[in-house]
Amino acid sequence: MNHKSFAERFWKKKRRFTPEYIYWKFRGEEHSKLDSFLIAENEGKVIGQFGIIPCLLNVEDKVYDAQWACDLMVETTFRGQGVASKLYEAAHEKASVTIGSDPSFAASKSMLNNGYVSISGPRKFVFPIKIGEVLKLKEIDNGFLNFIYNPFLYLIRCFSKEGFNRVDNKEYVNLIKRDSNTFIYCVYDQSFLDWRFSSFKSYYKGIECYVKNENTYFSGYINGRIYYITDFNCSNVRCFFEIIHFIYSKHKASPILRVKFFSNNWKLSQILPFFGFVRFRTLTQVVLYTTNQTIKKALKGKKFYYTLLDSDENI
Template sequence: MKSEKTSDIQWKLKPYKEGNENSILELAKKVFYEQPNDRFSEIYWRWEFIKNPDGNAIIWVAEDNGKIVGHYAVIPRLLNINDESHNGSIVVDVMTDPDYRFQGMFTKLGKISLNDAGDKDIEFSYGFPVRKDVMPGHLKIGWKHTFDIPIYVYPINFMSITGYYIKNDIVNKFVSRLSKFGFNFVAKPISKLLSSAIAEKINVFLIKEIDYFTLDFDDLWQESKSYYNIACLRTSKHLNWRYINHPYYKYNTLGAYFKNKLVGYIVFKQGNIFGFNMGLIVDLFVHPDYKDCCDILIQNVINIFKQNYDIDLIACMSTKYSVLTNYLKRNGFFKSSKVFWFIIHPNQSKSLSDTLINEKNWHLTWGDTDVV
């Protein structure tokens, strides 16, 4: 580890310039060694930081003799806030070379990057830190831990789930059976009631597979955005970039139609998170006048995962007060112990508005992160 003495510090803070990406990717592989390597390819990097429809990322690096040893990225995100467009951003891939820690680099990189973002009319930044050890550094430069976002789960393979925590096969078998009984005891009566309700809607909504986001997704967004107090843009341009043009991940999408009118959609994929093989509901967005299509969309995805994938459970990240959360619960999902931290930083003022820090205003899903 390098010396903490200021006189020994040789690194300098610089804005990203073309050609830095190779050194940035090498640093990412070193810092985020537990993540798959395809996330740190130049193709992925350009998709995330350069091809983003809301604008190129604002990136600052710490450089020591031509080597990138620190990195801070602010990716622009357009958000609808109380039916007005605002310039926000998501901060990702904050990293310091392990050999350069405890030299104040994290703090200095954060301050200069967020100040630069504010100067470029980005009103605020938000993030989903996954490492507990970075939180003090974020808080030190003015980030606010506003709330936690729950993960809701629908268990399928009880033996695998309980076996993750219980290594004794005999005990695991007993606990898994008990867990399955408890889940079915609660879920089955709800499922029966829901089945009759869904049966009435099956002929109301037509469900189609979506392989490209067309202009009717723009119409859905325009007609629905005022219902969601705070939400990232979900236009066809954004959705195609996020899901269709992703360089590695394969997403599936179902659309719900009422009399040939698109009224909602759900995005899902298979993935491995928290050590489990999961079916992931990445996003769900519906027209406020046709919210009941949520039941049909969620049940379709549950059936697809059960019939076509060998998974342990289905999971979805959703803000507590989102319309999505209510429909997840009534379809057999329950709140797990896992959460994602949600933090916000004001880039153009010293404080955050009451609107931004109010958890009830936010509609956030995994589609709004860089994780899934």
């Protein structure tokens, strides 16, 4: 059984078993060995896979080679037989730190049993443009409410001003600020920017960057009728309203239905639910594996500054 027939059994999206997509997602070069996509075989048949996307991680202002773990899957009849553990072991040899975000319950249990530790991440939010989008989050489709605008959209419009300019990814990344005393976080070199911000055929539209000033900026992209804010910075809730209003206004010709993002700003996370934003109940779980004792010691008391720029969601 080759990889395609294995993957077809577990994923519905064709890109999951399309070689050109797999090479792109895991930052490899097509027709060459792909070290960041691990395959487990038994008697010539694929029985498991584990993807690792190369990245860089800042821990107390020291940068380490790291990798995002994703797309773990083991053939049903081989689960509980150590296949996942062997995939982890092979992956851990390739970088100082391996990290994953919001793994499924089964994957989380497996990773924690194999030496990963759990770190608190940010809150996930959705701003529904139409009231019906709130119910859709619970898989309820209400035809009437799908036509009613979120009343807080009008309040946001009152507080908003124009002034965002599109910039290239290098200029954008130079503005990014993180607090290394509070967070551990990813940093981005040029190869990451070229990969993550650029479009790739029909699979991925790429990320656009917008700046108002050195303290107010965001990046994001639209997929279907959902806008994903991959990263942002703002000094107060009014500045964030300006970001939301700019996104909504920019896409009036092809209206978006909701805006999705993660908030690493504690004060903002406390205020937004009072203005029509839906805050998810649980914090994002980030799991991390390392044998580096310096990193392990530095993890104590810190959170992970996690954004959709880091995530493999929708790519």
